[in-house]
Amino acid sequence: MRLGIAVDSRMCMACYCCFTACKDEHCGYASKLSAAQPMMGQYWIDVREWERGDDSRHIKTATVPTLCAHCQDPACAKVAKNGAVYKRPDGIVIIDPEKSKGQKAIADACPIGAVYWNEEYQIPQKCTMCAELLDDPEYLAYMGDPKFKVPRCVEACPNHALYFGDLDDPNSEISKAIAENRVTPLEPLAGKETNVKWLNVPTVFLAGTVYYPKETEEVVIGAKVKLTCKETGETWEAETNYFGDWEVEFLPKNKNIDVEITFKGYKPVKCSAHTDIDHYTGMTYLEKA
Structure with a gap:
C-alpha cells in the first residue's frame, strides 16, 4: 500500500x-x-x-x-x-x-x-x-x-x-x-x-479574438484556429466561440508557435507567438477572399 x-x-x-x-x-x-x-x-x-x-x-x-x-x-x-x-x-x-x-x-x-x-x-x-x-x-x-x-x-x-x-x-x-x-x-x-x-496544473495558453472586416465590428463564430509548434511540429486546434474568442491551454513552455486562422469565404490570417508567458495574440480582422 x-x-x-x-x-x-x-x-x-x-x-x-x-x-x-x-x-x-x-x-x-x-x-x-x-x-x-x-x-x-x-x-x-x-x-x-x-x-x-x-x-x-x-x-x-x-x-x-x-x-x-x-x-x-x-x-x-x-x-x-x-x-x-x-x-x-x-x-x-x-x-x-x-x-x-x-x-x-x-x-x-x-x-x-x-x-x-x-x-x-x-x-x-x-x-x-x-x-x-x-x-x-x-x-x-x-x-x-x-x-x-x-x-x-x-x-x-x-x-x-x-x-x-x-x-x-x-x-x-x-x-x-x-x-x-x-x-x-x-x-x-x-x-x-x-x-x-x-x-491539470496550467502551463501556458495562447488566445485571441476574431472579427469580420473591421468596419463591421462583428465577431466571428466558428473560425478555425490551428497552432503549430515550430520546434516539434506538434499541432493544436481550436474554434472561436460566441464572443469570437479562442484559446488553447496546456501549451509547452518557451516554444515558437505559428497561428493560422481560417474561415470560409475569407482570407486566412497567420501570426506567430512565443510561449514564454500566457499571451493574448490580439484582435484579428478578416478580409473577404
Missing part, C-alpha cells in the same frame, strides 16, 4: 477550506509525529494563486494547492542526520520532531518550499498527511465509516479537488482520477516520483 493525495488544480476554487481544516487540526495540537503547527508563518497546504495573461482582454487565474509531495526519494531525507526524516511503509514521509532539532538544512532542502522552519522550537515542520489521525482507531471520517479515513484537507474540500487513497491499487478513486486526467508535476519536482500527484 502506498498512500497519496491527488490535487486537481482545475477543480480548486481557492476557498481555502483545506488550509483552514489543516490549521484547525494541527495548530495547538502536537503528536508523536509532529510538534504543533504555529498559527502564523506555516502553510502545510498552501493555496498558491497567480494571475495569468498579458492583456486585460483575456485574464485568468490559477490556483494550485501545494503541500509536501511525500517524495519517494526525499531531498530532505538526504540532508537529515540521525534518521530525522524517514518514510513509513505506507509512503508517508515524516520529520521526527525530536531528532530534527537544529537541522535547518532539512527545511532548506525542499525543492517546493513545503517544509517550514519553526524558529521557536528550532525544528523543521511540514504536512504529515494527517498520519496521526489515520493511525488512530477512534478516528472515523465520512459519516463514521472506518474505510474512508482521509486527511483533514481532503475531508474539507467542497469541490472534490483533492483525492486520497492507495496509489498501488489501480481501482482506487485516486488511481482512477490520475489515469483520467492530465498529470502535471510541479516544475521543481519534474522527474521525481512522489506520493502527492498534481493534475
Whole structure:
C-alpha cells in the first residue's frame, strides 16, 4: 500500500477550506509525529494563486494547492542526520520532531518550499498527511465509516479537488482520477516520483479574438484556429466561440508557435507567438477572399 493525495488544480476554487481544516487540526495540537503547527508563518497546504495573461482582454487565474509531495526519494531525507526524516511503509514521509532539532538544512532542502522552519522550537515542520489521525482507531471520517479515513484537507474540500487513497491499487478513486486526467508535476519536482500527484496544473495558453472586416465590428463564430509548434511540429486546434474568442491551454513552455486562422469565404490570417508567458495574440480582422 502506498498512500497519496491527488490535487486537481482545475477543480480548486481557492476557498481555502483545506488550509483552514489543516490549521484547525494541527495548530495547538502536537503528536508523536509532529510538534504543533504555529498559527502564523506555516502553510502545510498552501493555496498558491497567480494571475495569468498579458492583456486585460483575456485574464485568468490559477490556483494550485501545494503541500509536501511525500517524495519517494526525499531531498530532505538526504540532508537529515540521525534518521530525522524517514518514510513509513505506507509512503508517508515524516520529520521526527525530536531528532530534527537544529537541522535547518532539512527545511532548506525542499525543492517546493513545503517544509517550514519553526524558529521557536528550532525544528523543521511540514504536512504529515494527517498520519496521526489515520493511525488512530477512534478516528472515523465520512459519516463514521472506518474505510474512508482521509486527511483533514481532503475531508474539507467542497469541490472534490483533492483525492486520497492507495496509489498501488489501480481501482482506487485516486488511481482512477490520475489515469483520467492530465498529470502535471510541479516544475521543481519534474522527474521525481512522489506520493502527492498534481493534475491539470496550467502551463501556458495562447488566445485571441476574431472579427469580420473591421468596419463591421462583428465577431466571428466558428473560425478555425490551428497552432503549430515550430520546434516539434506538434499541432493544436481550436474554434472561436460566441464572443469570437479562442484559446488553447496546456501549451509547452518557451516554444515558437505559428497561428493560422481560417474561415470560409475569407482570407486566412497567420501570426506567430512565443510561449514564454500566457499571451493574448490580439484582435484579428478578416478580409473577404
